[in-house]
Amino acid sequence: xxxxxxxxxxxxxxxxxxxxxxxxxxxxxxxxxxxxxxxxxxxxxxxxxxxxxxxxxxxxxxxxxxxxxxxxxxxxxxxxxxxxxxxxxxxxxxxxxxxxxxxxxxxxxxxxxxxxxxxxxxxxxxxxxxxxxxxxxxxxxxxxxxxxxxxxxxxxxxxxxxxxxxxxxxxxxxxxxxxxxxxxxxxxxxxxxxxxxxxxxxxxxxxxxxxxxxxxxxxxxxxxxxxxxxxxxxxxxxxxxxxxxxxxxxxxxxxxxxxxxxxxxxxxxxxxxxxxxxxxxxxxxxxxxxxxxxxxxxxxxxxxxxxxxxxxxxxxxxxxxxxxxxxxxxxxxxxxxxxxxxxxxxxxxxxxxxxxxxxxxxxxxxxxxxxxxxxxxxxxxxxxxxxxxxxxxxxxxxxxxxxxxxxxxxxxxxxxxxxxxxxxxxxxxxxxxxxxxxxxxxxxxxxxxxxxxxxxxxxxxxxxxxxxxxxxxxxxxxxxxxxxxxxxxxxxxxxxxxxxxxxxxxxxxxxxxxxxxxxxxxxxxxxxxxxxxxxxxxxxxxxxxxxxxxxxxxxxxxxxxxxxxxxxxxxxxxxxxxxxxxxxxxxxxxxxxxxxxxxxxxxxxxxxxxx
Numbered sequence: 001x002x003x004x005x006x007x008x009x010x011x012x013x014x015x016x017x018x019x020x021x022x023x024x025x026x027x028x029x030x031x032x033x034x035x036x037x038x039x040x041x042x043x044x045x046x047x048x049x050x051x052x053x054x055x056x057x058x059x060x061x062x063x064x065x066x067x068x069x070x071x072x073x074x075x076x077x078x079x080x081x082x083x084x085x086x087x088x089x090x091x092x093x094x095x096x097x098x099x100x101x102x103x104x105x106x107x108x109x110x111x112x113x114x115x116x117x118x119x120x121x122x123x124x125x126x127x128x129x130x131x132x133x134x135x136x137x138x139x140x141x142x143x144x145x146x147x148x149x150x151x152x153x154x155x156x157x158x159x160x161x162x163x164x165x166x167x168x169x170x171x172x173x174x175x176x177x178x179x180x181x182x183x184x185x186x187x188x189x190x191x192x193x194x195x196x197x198x199x200x201x202x203x204x205x206x207x208x209x210x211x212x213x214x215x216x217x218x219x220x221x222x223x224x225x226x227x228x229x230x231x232x233x234x235x236x237x238x239x240x241x242x243x244x245x246x247x248x249x250x251x252x253x254x255x256x257x258x259x260x261x262x263x264x265x266x267x268x269x270x271x272x273x274x275x276x277x278x279x280x281x282x283x284x285x286x287x288x289x290x291x292x293x294x295x296x297x298x299x300x301x302x303x304x305x306x307x308x309x310x311x312x313x314x315x316x317x318x319x320x321x322x323x324x325x326x327x328x329x330x331x332x333x334x335x336x337x338x339x340x341x342x343x344x345x346x347x348x349x350x351x352x353x354x355x356x357x358x359x360x361x362x363x364x365x366x367x368x369x370x371x372x373x374x375x376x377x378x379x380x381x382x383x384x385x386x387x388x389x390x391x392x393x394x395x396x397x398x399x400x401x402x403x404x405x406x407x408x409x410x411x412x413x414x415x416x417x418x419x420x421x422x423x424x425x426x427x428x429x430x431x432x433x434x435x436x437x438x439x440x441x442x443x444x445x446x447x448x449x450x451x452x453x454x455x456x457x458x459x460x461x462x463x464x465x466x467x468x469x470x471x472x473x474x475x476x477x478x479x480x481x482x483x484x485x486x487x488x489x490x491x492x493x494x495x496x497x498x499x500x501x502x503x504x505x506x507x508x509x510x511x512x513x514x515x516x517x518x519x520x521x522x523x524x525x526x527x528x529x530x531x532x533x534x535x536x537x538x539x540x541x542x543x544x545x546x547x548x549x550x551x552x553x554x555x556x557x558x559x560x561x562x563x564x565x566x567x568x569x570x571x572x573x574x575x576x577x578x579x580x581x582x583x584x585x586x587x588x589x590x591x592x593x594x595x596x597x598x599x600x601x602x603x604x605x606x607x608x609x610x611x
Contacts, residue, residue: 033180033182033183033285033287034180034185034189034284034285035109035110035111035180036109037084037106037109037111039190039191039192040191040192041084041085041109041157042083042084042157042190042191042192042193043081043082043083043084043157043158043192044081044083044192044193045070045080045081045083045113045115045174045176045193046070046072046078046079046080046081046164046174047078047079047081047160048078050070050071050072050174051070051071051195051258051259051260051262052068052069052070052071052188052195052258052259052260052262052264053069053070053071053173053260053262053264054068054069054173054175054262054264055068055069055186055188055256055258055264055265056068056184056186056187056188056265056283056286057186057265057283057286057297058264058265058305058308058310059265059294059298059300059303059304059305059308059310060294060305061305062292063291063292063294064286064290064291064292064294064297065265066177066184066286066291067114067116067175067176067177067178067184067187068175068176068186068187068188068193069170069173069174069175069176070173070174070175070176071173071260072164072172072173072174073172074171074172075164075172076119076163076164076165076166076172077119077163077164077165078163078164078174079123079160079162079163079164080115080118080123080160080161080162080163080164080174081157081158081159081160081161082104082155082156082157082158082159082161083104083113083157083176083178083193084104084106084109084111084113084157085106085108085155085156085157086104086105086106086107086112086154086155087104087105087107087148087150087151087152087153087154087155088102088103088104088105088125088128088148088152088153088155088161089103089104089105089112089147089148089150090102090103090145090146090147090148091103091121091128091131091132091144091145091146091148092143092144092145092146093132093135093136093143093144093145093167094142094143094168095142095143095167095168096168096169097168097169098114098116098117098168098175099116099117099118099165099166099167099168099169100116100117100118100119100120100121100132100165100167100168101114101115101116101117101118101168102114102115102118102121102128102161102162104155104161105150107150110180110181111178111179111180111185112178112179113176113177113178113179114175114176114177114178114179115161115162115174115175115176116168116174116175116176116177117164117165117166117167117168117169117170117172117173117174117175118162118163118164118165118167118174119162119163119164119165119166119167120132120162120163120165121161121162121163122160122161122162122163123159123160123161123162124155124159124160124161125153125155125159125161125162127153128153128161128162129162131146166554169554170554171554171555176193178190182285182287182288183285183286183287183288183289183290183291184285184286184288184291185284185285186267186283186284186285186348188267188348189284189285189348194348194349195258195259195348195349196259196349197256197258197259197347197348197349197351198349198351199256199257199258199347199351200226200227200256200345200347200351200352200353201254201255201256201266201345201346201347201351201352201353202223202254202255202256202257202263202353203221203223203229203252203253203254203345203353203354203355204220204221204253204254204255204309205218205219205220205221205252205253206218206219206221206231206250206251206252206253206343206355207219207249207250207251207252207253207299207302207311208242208248208249208250209248209249209433209434210242210244210245210246210247210248210249211244211245211246211247211248211434212243212244212245212246212363213244213433214433215404215431215433216431216432216433216434217233217239217242218234219231219232219233219239220232220233220234221254221355227351227352227353227354228353228354229353229354229355230355231355231357239357240357240358241338241357241358241359241360242357242358242359242360243360243361243362243363244330244359244360244361244362245330245331245361245362245363246329246330246331247326247328247329247330247331248326248327248328248329248330248359249313249314249315249324249325249326249327249434250271250314250315250327250328250341250343251299251302251311251312251313251314252269252311252312252314252343252345252355253302253309253310253311253312253463254266254310254312254345254353255308255309255310256345256347258347262308263307263308263309264308265283265308265310266283266310266312266345266346266347267282267283267284267346267347267348268280268281268282268283268284268345268346269281269312269314269343269344269345269346270342270343270344270346270352271314271315271327271341271342271343271344272341272342272343272344273328273339273340273341274339274340275340275342278327278328279314279315279316279327281297283297293319295317295321295398295436295438296313296316296317296318296319297312297313297317298310298311298312298313299311299312299313299436300436300438300484301432301436301437301463301484301485301486302462302463302485302486303463304461304463304464304485307464307466309463309464311463312345313325314327314343315327321396321398321438322396322397322398323398324398324399324400324434324435328341328359330359330361333361334361335361335362336360336361336362337360337361338358338359338360338361339358339359339360339361340356340358341356341357341358341359342354342355342356343355373404373405373406373407374402374403374404374405374406376402376403378393379391379392379393379395379397380392380393381402381403381405382405383405383406383407383428384407385407385426386446387426387428387445387446387447388405388428388430388443388444388445388489389443389444389446390403390405390430390441390442390443390444390483391441391442391443392437392441393442394439394440394442395437395438395439395440395441396437396438396439397435397436397437398435398436398437398438399434399435399436400434400435401432401433401434401435402432402433402434402435403430403431403432403433403435403437404429404430404431404432404433405428405429405430406428406429406431407426407427407428407429408427408428408429408488409427410423410427413427413460413488414462415460415465415488417490417492418467418496418530418531419496420494420495420496420530420531421458421492421493421494421495421496421530421531422492422493422495423490423491423492424455424490424491424492424493425447425490425491426490427488427489427490428488428489428490429462429487429488429489430483430486430487430488430489431462431486432486437484439484440482440483440484441482441483441484442480442482443470443480443481443482443483443489444475444478444479444480444481445457445478445479445480445481445489445491446477446478447477447478447479447491448477448478449477449478450474450476450477451474451478451479451491452493453583453584454493454494454495454532454583454584455491455492455493455494456472456479456491456492456494456531456532456582456583457470457472457479457481457489457490457491458489458490458491458492459481459483459485459487459488459489460487460488460490461485461486461487462486462487462488463485463486463487468485468487469533470482470483479491492531494531494532494581494582494583494585495531495585496529496530496531496585497529497580497581497585497586497587497588498527498528498529498534498579498580498581498585498587499527499528499529499579499587500525500526500527500538500577500578500579500587500590501525501526501528501590502523502524502525502526502592503524503525503526503555503557518564518603518607519563519564519565519603519607519608520561520562520563520564521561521562521563521564521594521599522559522560522561523559523560523561523562523575523592523594524552524555524557524558524559524560525557525558525560525577525590525592526555526556526557527556527557527558527579528556529581531581531583531585532581532582532583533581533582534579534580534581535579535580535581535582536551536553536558537551538558538577538578538579538580539576539577539578539579540558540560540575540576540577541575541576542562542573542574542575542576543570543573543574544574547560547575558577560575562594563607563608564596564599564603564607565603565607565608566596566599567596567597567599567600567603570596571595571596571597572593572594572595572596573593573594573596574591574592574593574594575591575592575593575594576589576590576591576592577589577590577592578590
């Protein structure tokens with residue numbers, strides 16, 4: 001539902017006119033990318049100096065993150081503050097995405113800030129909260145989008161205009177965006193929102209591709225001093241130089257912790273050749289077009305949202321995905337010339353972390369003993385034994401290289417297979433050589449027999465060091481799957497049941513007293529499984545009777561709301577949860593004896609009585 005008023009009404013008059021609303025023309029913005037608003041006129045969005053828990057331009061499942069997330073420490077109900085003088089331009093609500101959100105607009109500098117995942121409006125704009133309630137009562141309770149007349153709800157920098165929440169998606173936090181006509185501005189661009197960071201970014205590894213390399217190099221970075229890192233090979237040898245020729249591609253993997261424990265995106269990066277800058281990028285601004293072009297900035301086959309892993313291209317990647325950029329072309333240097341390279345990551349404060357190495361312009365002698373490790377037909381690839389096949393025909397291919405499918409011995413894998421999941425058959429590594437792909441590769445594993453219900457196809461994502469789902473489906477002779485990342489494929493047998501545990505850190509007082517529901521006790525119980533994955537439908541009993549619940553995907557937990565009026569007749573409640581996984585394993589019953597003592601203090605006259 002989209003409702004837009006054309007009447008210059010005062011706040012209290014809007015309820016008299018009800019929903020007699022029509023569309024307004026779109027606002028006209030300035031041509032500049034970042035409006036020239038003085039930094040002193042932009043304030044912090046919360047009454048306490050909260051660390052950033054999610055940064056600008058981070059990789060997401062579909063688009064890049066367009067703002068910054070601020071911690072609310074698991075609590076709903078903190079005041080949100082106006083970042084600058086202006087008026088509320090738009091409010092909206094949906095059960096997914098931004099949830100309850102508010103757009104604040106400054107007409108002088110033509111800049112807007114968006115607050116998302118709110119619990120409610122209010123503060124100095126109490127009538128705005130009344131409007132929200134009226135819209136949900138009189139309109140569609142699942143959502144609305146309302147454009148407001150200019151000047152109807154005016155506020156000053158620092159005024160409270162709403163409450164933090166967790167509507168839409170994600171656990172409690174505040175999502176803040178700054179927008180101009182051309183795109184989104186990194187909130188850390190503004191001095192008052194700056195995190196006053198003193199820790200330089202962390203470099204995890206460097207991925208090096210060259211025309212003369214038989215296989216790309218993944219080099220591990222180790223910190224030897226503040227902002228200084230050394231590189232090491234897979235064999236543990238220090239890496240200082242390599243002989244190469246042709247086009248070289250460099251990708252750095254790293255993150256920035258800022259003031260929180262979160263592994264955040266960096267603010268910028270630089271590449272220097274012989275002391276001269278050849279590439280530089282700032283994540284201070286993203287055009288509306290670039291938000292869906294994450295392949296320009298990241299190696300999407302190695303980068304991840306959960307856990308956060310960022311593999312940055314240290315070169316300009318064309319928007320047209322089939323084209324491939326490069327960092328250095330050694331053909332422009334004399335033969336046997338030594339080229340000094342410095343690759344760096346920066347944060348918003350200017351702290352820098354770097355790695356250094358030399359490229360020697362000289363062709364490597366090809367290894368004639370090297371045997372092919374996979375077969376290629378067009379964009380279809382097979383392991384030499386024919387067990388694994390991956391079809392990239394429907395995916396977008398960048399580069400002129402190939403997909404590598406290699407059989408690996410268990411003792412050679414760089415990870416441990418979890419206990420309770422015995423290996424069935426071979427392990428295969430999937431990697432790339434001078435290519436990447438966007439979209440889903442269609443894969444098959446042909447075992448020659450029908451797998452049991454406990455057998456499943458597992459994928460270990462080598463870039464994040466974690467098992468990830470690849471949507472495997474059983475077939476009469478094996479499995480089919482979908483692949484978007486590089487890593488290891490194997491069949492494991494799930495012999496381990498799922499686990500149920502109490503989430504005590506968020507089970508009580510998730511909301512501040514001003515916004516807490518005093519009629520219900522909220523309990524969370526987490527679900528986990530090391531194997532095939534837990535089912536989200538559980539068996540839940542309270543005092544031996546089935547009881548309703550809802551599954552919370554953000555916390556991987558079930559949420560149980562218990563009426564506090566039950567304390568009038570029961571001093572204790574026995575809650576029982578049983579979970580199952582997709583391999584047919586059932587958990588032991590989890591029992592929680594809940595005391596209702598103390599609920600009486602929270603009960604109000606408006607709370608319904610449960611007979």
